[in-house]
Amino acid sequence: xxxxxxxxxxxxxxxGKDVExxxxxxxxHTALYxxxxxxxxxxxxxxxxxxNSAPDKSGLPSDRFSAERTGGxxxxxxxxxxxxxxxxxxxxxxxxxxxxxxxxFGPGTRLLVL
Amino acid sequence: GENVEQHPSTLSVQEGDxxxxxxxxxxxxxxxxxxxxxxxxxxxxxxxxxxSNVGEKKDQRIxxxxxxxxxxxxxxxxxxxxxxxxxxxxxxxxxxxKLVFGQGTRLTINP
Numbered sequence: 681x682x683x684x685x686x687x688x689x690x691x692x693x694x695x696g697k698d699v700e701x702x703x704x705x706x707x708x709h710t711a712l713y714x715x716x717x718x719x720x721x722x723x724x725x726x727x728x729x730x731x732n733s734a735p736d737k738s739g740l741p742s743d744r745f746s747a748e749r750t751g752g753x754x755x756x757x758x759x760x761x762x763x764x765x766x767x768x769x770x771x772x773x774x775x776x777x778x779x780x781x782x783x784x785f786g787p788g789t790r791l792l793v794l
Numbered sequence: 795g796e797n798v799e800q801h802p803s804t805l806s807v808q809e810g811d812x813x814x815x816x817x818x819x820x821x822x823x824x825x826x827x828x829x830x831x832x833x834x835x836x837x838x839x840x841x842x843x844x845x846s847n848v849g850e851k852k853d854q855r856i857x858x859x860x861x862x863x864x865x866x867x868x869x870x871x872x873x874x875x876x877x878x879x880x881x882x883x884x885x886x887x888x889x890x891x892k893l894v895f896g897q898g899t900r901l902t903i904n905p
């Protein structure tokens with residue numbers, strides 16, 4: 681069956697530009713999570729959605745970061761005015777619901793800000 | 795909030811030997827502990843998980859143990875094979891909302 685998909689797989693952008701990263705969760709999964717993984721580091725929680733609602737935005741690093749989810753499915757993570765420190769792998773995961781439930785990860789989007 | 799510490803950061807073992815990776819957590823309310831394997835250029839893949847009402851779980855060559863009193867849990871891989879080489883992450887589920895990850899262990903299996 682189809683897993684979590686993310687696009688683009690790689691993105692190179694110039695400092696100051698805006699980027700949009702997309703996540704398609706597993707069909708039927710109501711919970712969706714975004715994480716960031718810097719080179720050689722662990723995973724840093726950014727934000728989660730239950731349906732289209734994002735109750736916890738505390739993990740977003742700055743107000744340049746925002747995310748939305750429409751139709752309880754696809755989510756977009758937007759980074760405005762990118763900085764070099766934003767370079768990382770952005771991972772999306774989904775689960776059946778928010779709670780003690782297995783999270784399945786996508787392959788990630790590798791973002792490089794020049 | 796929850797804090798997860800993972801050791802060692804790198805581990806090298808001979809093929810056929812066992813590998814053990816250990817994690818500690820800080821929030822006694824955490825009740826779900828998954829382990830993920832991440833290969834180069836890929837997203838993390840769940841390999842085994844354990845819930846707080848269980849002390850040990852096994853799946854073929856992989857096992858996880860949980861000590862709630864001491865707040866630590868461990869991954870055990872027996873009869874290691876070259877394809878076990880990867881980065882392994884432990885995690886703890888905090889507040890029924892999000893996973894908090896350890897820093898990862900790079901496991902190398904030497905033929």
